[in-house]
Amino acid sequence: MTRDLAGYSVIVSRDDSGNMNAFYNMCTHRGMKLCRADKGNKGRFTCPYHGFTFKNTGELIGVPMQKEIYGGQLDTARLSLHKVTIGTYKGLIFGTWNETPEPLEQFLGDFKWYLDLAVGRAEMEVMGPPQRFVVHSHWKIGSDNFVGDSYHTMVTHGSIAELGMVPNATYSKKGYQVYTSHGHGCNIGYPNPDFAFPEELRDEYKANLSPEQYELLGSLKNLIGTVFPNLSFLVSHTKVKGQLISNTSIRLWRPISHDKMEVITWLLVEKRASEDWKRRSREAFVFTFSPSGIFEQDDTEVFTDITAAAAGSLPFKKNFTYNYTMGLHREPETDFPGPGTVYADKFSEASQRNFYRYWLDLMSEPEGGAGK
Ligand code: FES
Ligand SMILES: [Fe+2]
Known part of the structure; x- marks a missing residue:
């Protein structure tokens, strides 16, 4: 498949021995883009310009008329x-x-404990193709929203409470806010009297999670988080046709420019859940967090307007700063079973402060620094 990595196209391929490889999607002869497909099955890639052919391990294995025109001198x-x-x-x-990053396990660090609840609680599979849509918003507004903004829900999504789909407007306040090193963070809605996951998979959850994670999953109302910088995830419970059902999605806030991003969302379902459960979970997802979803439309409207208001060069904007002081007076919890810095209230901006602090650290590094 091809994916965008910070504005550059990358080919991710699995070779004959099953190893995963990734390459800059650029021919090494004169820089032509090698692969234009989104995904497919290819053992080799032939450049559309002069026909250099590369194996899916990255080696150059074919050059048209090589002997004759390079005289056997080409150092392939x-x-x-x-x-x-x-x-x-x-x-x-x-x-x-x-090229020399810290190991991924270390980068994710303590945040794996929370990410596991979304992607590692059972064997998960992607259901359907990803949903893609372009939003005229700066991408960090999405990351910021998912890293810890539950405060907006009672206003932005107030109509959902009015419709009786959530019990009351402060439904979103109860629970925890967590952040860990490297800018990651999440909000955990807790407790929930109803178990909205497939009942028959309890043993699988137990086998994949620690007892503390399993306990949290059992009473989870929702979970919204961001893996720094632009991967977010969401475990949400929604009533569809009178029945509460969970839906889990991951999303990329793919920057296109400073005021435009592509949002790509994937729905994840438990592989061993029944087909009926999967179908209903998908319905809940499409209804809430797809481009036509009730929450998604509310949110992206806000993201777009914030971006528009931030544009331009009005004189007062030079010294204008947003306010991120919520919850500064609070002390972290000490008896929460999961790692990281935890607050017993979702209405807090500690996670956002942690996100931007790490962002600033990276941006302040001299060129060629570790975070480059
Ligand atoms: S640019 Fe690819 S073969 Fe020349
Ligand atoms: Fe929202």
Whole structure:
């Protein structure tokens, strides 16, 4: 498949030995884009410009008329595709342009404990193709919203409470806000008297989670988080046709420019759930967090207007700062079973402060620093 990594196209391919490889999607002869498909099955890639052919391991294996026009002098070993560093965690593939990054496990660190609840609680599968849509918003507004903004829900999504789909407007306040190192953070809605996951999979959840994670999952109302910088996830419970059902999605806020992003969302379902459960979970997802979903439309409207208001060069904007002081007076919880810094209230901006602090650290590094 091809994916965008910070504005550059990358080919991710699995070779004959089952290894995953990733390359800059650029021919090493004159820089032509090698692969234009979104996904497919290819053992080799032939450049549309002069026909150099590369194996899906990155080696250059074919050059038209090589002997004759290069006189046997072409050093093909030096013309392999440029490798991109990738790592995988629970089926997710992460990439970076940093050639000597810290190990992915270390980058995710304590946040794995929370990410596991969304992507590692059972064997999960992607249901259907991803939903893609372009929003005229700066991408960090999405990351910021998912890293810890539950405060907006009672206003932005107030009509959902009015419709009786959630009990009351402060439904979203109860629970925890957590952040960990490297800018990651999430909000955990808790407790929930109803178990909205497939009942028959309890043993699988137990086998994949620690007793503390399992306990949390059992009373989870929702879980919204961001893996720094632009991968977010959501476990949400929605009533569809009178029945409460969970739906789990992950999303990328893919920057296109400073005021435009593509949002790509994937629905995840438990592989061993019944077909009927999967179908209903998908219905709940489409109803809430797809481009036509009631929550998604509310949110993206706000993201777009914030971006528009931030544009331009009005004199007062030079010294204008947003306010991120919510919850500064609070002390973290000490008896929460999960790692990280935890607050016993979802209405807090501690996670956002942590996100931007890490962002600032990276942006302040000299060129070529570790976070590059
Ligand atoms: S640019 Fe690819 S073969 Fe020339
Ligand atoms: Fe929202």
